[in-house]
Amino acid sequence: MPISTAIFWPVIAQVALIHAIYFLMLRRRYGAVRAGTAKASDFWIPAIEPEPSATVARSLINQFELPVLFFLVCTLLYVTAGVSHAVVAIAWLFVLSRFAHAYIHVTSNRLRVRQRLFVAGFVLNFVLWIIFAVHIAGF
Incomplete structure (x- = not known):
């Protein structure tokens, strides 16, 4: 597999995470409705959603914030022939940080741990954008 297309494996993994959270x-x-802790109509207004599904819904929303920038920078790096082994490694680290962040979010929801994982992913995403900027600047 050429290194240029290797950038899409972390993208596919991130998309798989989004589907898993859905x-x-x-x-x-469905479990809340079956258990009687919620009615189907409760999900019309997320503010009254039971906590177990509300944390997952919030985690899903998170997957359409920072990861959107990740999808874009990966695509731009591919289109401009800026993919390298280092870029692919950083992309995988970003995705691993998102998997860990989502896992914490939907299980223990420990904010301090979640925050550190978010910051790690944020920094890794930022590094990808710096690499892209340097690449297109021709340095």
Whole structure:
């Protein structure tokens, strides 16, 4: 596999995470309705959603914030032939930070740990953007 297309494996992994969180949210919502702790109509207004599914819903929202910038920078690096082994490694580290962040979010939801994982992912994403900027500047 050429290194240029290797950038898409972390992208695919991030997309798989998003799908897994959707599945988990559906399971928790159906579980809440079956257990009688929620009615189907409760999900019309997320403010009254039961906590177990609300944390998953919030985690899902997180996957459409910082990861959107990740998807874009990976695509731009590919289009401009800026993919390298280092870029792919950083992309994988970003995705691993997102998996860990999502896991903490939907399990213990320990804010201090979640925050550190978010910051790690934020920094890794920023590094990818710096690499892209340096690449297109021709340095």
